[in-house]
Amino acid sequence: MDYKETLLMPKTKFPMRGNLPNKEPLRQELWEENNIYEKSQQRTEGRPSFILHDGPPYANGDLHIGHALNKILKDFITRYKSMSGYHAPYVPGWDTHGLPVETALTKKKKINRKKLSIAEFRQMCADYAMGQLDRQRSQFKALGVRGDWDNPYITLTKDYEAAQIRVFGEMAKKGYIYKGLKPVYWSPSSESALAEAEIEYHDKRSPSIYVAFQVTDGKDLLSGNEKFIIWTTTPWTIPANLAISVHPDLEYAVVRVNDEKFVIAHDMLEMVSNELEWENPEVVQTFKGQEADKIVTRHPFYDRDSLVILGDHVTTEAGTGCVHTAPGHGEDDFFVSKKYGIDVLCPVDEKGYFTDEAPGFEGMFYDQANKEITQKLDEVGALLKLSFITHSYPHDWRTKKPTIFRATSQWFASIKDFRQNILDEIKEINWYPSWGETRLHNMVRDREDWCISRQRTWGVPIPVFYGEDRTPIITDETIEHVSALFKEHGSNVWFEWEAKELLPEGFTSEHSPNGTFTKETDIMDVWFDSGSSHEAVLVGREDHRRPADVYLEGSDQYRGWFNSSISTAVAVTGKAPYKNIISHGFVLDGQGRKMSKSLGNVMDPAKVQKQLGVDILRLWVSSVDYQADVRISQEILKQISEAYRKIRNTIRFMLANLSDFDPAKDAVAEEDMEEVDRYMLHRLQGLLASVRESYDKFEYSPIYHQIHNFCAADLSSFYLDFAKDVLYIEAKDQHRRRSIQTGYYEILTTLVKLLTPIIPHTADEIWEYIPGTKEESVQLTDIPEPREIKGFDMLNDKWDHFMQVRDDVLKALEEARNEKVIGKSLEAKITIVPKDEQTKEVLQSIPNLHQLFIVSEATITETAEGTKDYQYVSITVEAHPGEKCERCWTASETVGEDQDHPTLCSRCADVVKKHYTA
Incomplete structure (x- = not known):
């Protein structure tokens, strides 16, 4: 008889290799076809909302590794929240106005602006920006970032511009907007005023x-x-x-x-x-x-x-x-x-x-x-x-050329008039990291006026009219009218229509007794554009609200979007637009250097995807302390790939050992499970609680390390290792075997759910192979809450102590192996002398100790000769005198006792006779 045929060996079609670069794009197509994001939103409808408001990247150029870090972190948050009791829509956004688009057209595309009307040139800018947006959108989606990609918010849309005009009008109404002659940062290379947020410092x-x-x-x-x-x-x-x-x-x-x-x-x-x-x-x-x-x-x-x-x-x-x-x-x-x-x-x-x-x-x-x-x-x-x-020395952040201070007539928002309100709101916000509060506080504390006008073409016009005496005219009536016009026609009408056509019908002013009006030609600072998103998006969309729960951007945004957003929001509403600010550092190379083409150390996320897969990139994001500057290199990604393989193979082993398990029929009631299995479920609850706490605190590197360690130590080195002797050897429906499978099943489903926000492609692939799952995607499930394991409240100390004793046993076996006493641990017979009463009680109360230690025999005794001392026990290790069983490979003195199966131990002979003999 071929005894191999009687073993219940692991079986699974879940591949050992991820083949991520080829599989991930197909899975993303499947998500899109099956509307997984929409289904996730429908599933969580009615739950408390969690709003992460996307800071809009600039619609120009391909994504760099910093973009990937930013968007993947946001995806961790929204995916986790949607699986932990919240309704968490994610609406991506884009910043589309400003000088880089103008420059791209005039320099890269060789467009001669002088031959075009302002409206024609602006339309070309819009077309170019939308083309760049589409390109970036596909690249963001390729990172596995889930959201409402078909309905993003875009700063050039009619609705957005109309909302921005309302913000400007409300600030003007409160007296915060004025025009004055004053020295401001001026960029000769851009021929425009700049705000402090558009200044960066370089040596000169x-x-x-x-x-x-x-x-x-x-x-x-x-x-x-x-x-x-x-x-x-x-x-x-x-x-x-x-x-x-x-x-x-x-x-x-x-x-x-x-x-x-x-x-x-x-x-x-x-x-x-x-x-x-x-x-x-x-x-x-x-x-x-x-x-x-x-x-x-x-x-x-x-x-x-x-x-x-x-x-x-x-x-x-x-x-x-x-x-x-x-x-x-x-x-x-x-x-x-x-x-x-x-x-x-x-x-x-x-x-x-x-x-x-x-x-x-x-x-x-x-x-x-x-x-x-x-x-x-x-x-x-x-x-x-x-x-x-x-x-x-200060430089223009776009052109990288030096700036000067130059007195010109500009439009300003008087920050000092409501500065204390902003400082008070800053105290109410949760900051990750905590030093963010001090950083923004100091920036706001030192601000006087914000220069919001720019002498450019591509942007939102400043909606101000002038009378014959050149007095600026900004009234509720004019603001509401211009906002309505922009909502209907877009801001191009400002440049296409005459001032009289842009004013409300029959409008009169004491500043123009003859009814002659002109209009402002400057546009608004792009930071005013993006800084108005709390009005245009948080208030403007039905699935959002103000304040948002989280703004998450790079640490450079304390002077940028974090700053302009709270400035406009406090000016208009008296309140901050966000509850939590999370900032991340910059991505450096493996040596801690800034990435640059000249150094040849730029890491392209698209290349990482093609070489290793996006789940490897996402796992890297989870592994770093992102609130500081982070490092990436081929060597670092190689280490991440090894960790990924460890996690994948651990899960594959559990899947393979569940091939004959139907959770609806075969699961063992928790109170009837073996103690060791309940102990592992108890350990799982600890992992679950810790990982959920880290997710809630927006900390991901602890999650990466805890899950990796759980797979390597708790599972691979212990639970999965000793359980082979039960899973492969015992009869299919034997209670201990089904108890282990029940433990595997819960551990597997819990681990996959915990990993879903981080490596969703792999998680969804695993989900397809888990028996008994009903949902089409793991993304449409909830991460379980930690719970008390039935009947285990008094057993935790016992099993924790056992694991400490096990460390002693493993040391003794390793030493015996080095001394050539044994080869594999299954060749060993060990005799254990407990050093204290607790150890004695623990060891004597656990059945099948030899299986947990993966030896052929384990004896507990009061005294023994030739023992070696360890922390909790003294141990002798010797080669087992019995013969090796052909079926289970343990050494046993019962081998040969059964005449029908003389090469088997009594346990294996019994299983074969009952279940495999006709």
């Missing part, structure tokens, strides 16, 4: 100059032959100098150097002396800054005064304590000059070239003029020193 090499200003009227303080020294790294702003600022409370010194006298802050004497190589400088006079108020100096090369004024912004951290003040090129300069009635001078145009207000330098680009202006200062004897420094 700049000239560093010390310049002397001759006193012409020292009042009663100075004699008139002194010179104030200023320091600047922007020589190009010297033509715009109108004043020198000193701090009212600082002490200043008149320093004699050779035959000249210079004025600097007394605290800066040593530093300035070193810089200017002064030998034996002599302080001949000191005075408080406030005493120097309105002293007059002369501009170094223009025939005009430069007034000494008082400013609290002056420090002694660098420079001379005397600050070059050009009100057209600096925010502090602007405000301090305004107090003295000094008008703004801004001799640089929108492209960064000098105008005729800077005689001698007309037509020069500001940066190139640095050299000419420095030479001019040297010619007139005002230049004391020229050197060069490399320092952190």
Whole structure:
């Protein structure tokens, strides 16, 4: 008789290899055909809602690995919430306006804007953005991200633009919107104003100059032959100098150097002396800054005064304590000059070239003029020193080119008017990580005004009309009318129609007695676009609500979307638009370096999908501490792939051992299960509780490690290993066998549900092979709540102690194997001497100990010769004297006792006779 035929060996068609790159696209097609997202939403209808509001990525270019990290994290959240008692719709969004689209058309597509009307060019921008959106949408879906992809929110749609106009109008109604002349970040490369959120800092090499200003009227303080020294790294702003600022409370010194006298802050004497190589400088006079108020100096090369004024912004951290003040090129300069009635001078145009207000330098680009202006200062004897420094300098985040401060007439949102409200709301939000609260608080605390106008074409127009006297007109009536027009026609009508056609019929204003109106030509900052999404989406969609439960974006969004969203929401509603803020770090290479094409270390998510599969990428996302910067490399992904294989093979083993199990008929009642099986279910509940807690706290790396460890330690190294001797050997319906299968079934279904938010493709594949499942997808099920295992409340300590004793036994077997006493553990007979009463009671109360230790015989005794000491027991390991059973491979002295089956042990002979002999 071939005894192999009598063994109940594992059987499954579930493949060992995932073949993810080929299978995942097919499974995604199946999800789409079967409307799995829609069915998930229908299934959870009526539950409490959980709203994760998607921060809109920019619709330009292919996805990078940072996009993948962001969207996969969001998918973890919404998938988990929909399986744990919530209704969790996910609506993706796109940011579609702004300079990159304009640039793509003019530079990459070679479109000549001058040959097109504004409306025609804007339509081309819209078409381009939608094409990019479609491309990105397919790439996001390929990541396994589940959502309402057919109905995303898009900032260029009519409904969205109409809602944005309403937000602007409400802020204007409350007095938060105004137009004013003020220095703002200006990008000559974009020819537009920028908000702080559009600034990034890079190193720049700049000239560093010390310049002397001759006193012409020292009042009663100075004699008139002194010179104030200023320091600047922007020589190009010297033509715009109108004043020198000193701090009212600082002490200043008149320093004699050779035959000249210079004025600097007394605290800066040593530093300035070193810089200017002064030998034996002599302080001949000191005075408080406030005493120097309105002293007059002369501009170094223009025939005009430069007034000494008082400013609290002056420090002694660098420079001379005397600050070059050009009100057209600096925010502090602007405000301090305004107090003295000094008008703004801004001799640089929108492209960064000098105008005729800077005689001698007309037509020069500001940066190139640095050299000419420095030479001019040297010619007139005002230049004391020229050197060069490399320092952190603001750049346009789109063009990557330096910005300048330039005074222009712009539209502003006055953040300071409701800043305290924002700060109060920040305290009410939950922050992940916690330092996010401090980061946003500090950013808001220091904000004054938000420049919201841009001198571009592709964006939402600022809905302001002007009367004949150039007074801006913003009323409830005009806002509501323009919003309605945009909702019906889109914002292109602003550029296609005349002002009169855009106004309500019969509209009149005291500012235009003749009925003549014009309209604003600037567009809104794109951060105002995306920052209005709480109105356009959270309020605008029936399946959403404000506030959202979660905003999750990269840590750069504290200055971006997190900031603009809370600013507009608090301005309009008094409340934050979100309850929880989660931020993630940036993705670096394996060495911790920023990814760049020049380094050749860019990791393309599409290539990872094709090489390894998206579930490997998703498992990587779950493995990292995403709230800090994270690393990815081929080596890291190789380690993730190994972990994936371990999980997959563990599950495959359980599936294979359930091939003859029908949970409806074969499951053993929990209270009737063997103790060890109930112990494993108890361990499962601990895993379940811990994993659910991590999901609830938006922490995924603990989930990855806990599930991986459970598969490797609890299952593979223990439960799955010893159970083979029962599952393969015993009769099909034997109670212990069905008890183990019942344990396997619950562990398997629970593990698959816990893994579904992270590796949904694999989870759905597993679900198809689990016997007795009714749902078409595991995504349409709930993750179970942890529960008390029946009759186990008194047994946990016992089995935990057994597992500690087992560690001693495994050490003893390993040592015996190294000493060539035994080969495989089934060759062993062990004798165990408990060291304490608890250990004795535990071991004596557990039947079939030899199976749990995977040896052929285990004896518990009071004393034994030749034992080795371990923590809880003393043990002897010896080769078992019996023969090896042909069927179960255990050594037994009963082999040969049965005449019909002389090569079998008594257990196997009994099973064969009862179930396999005709």
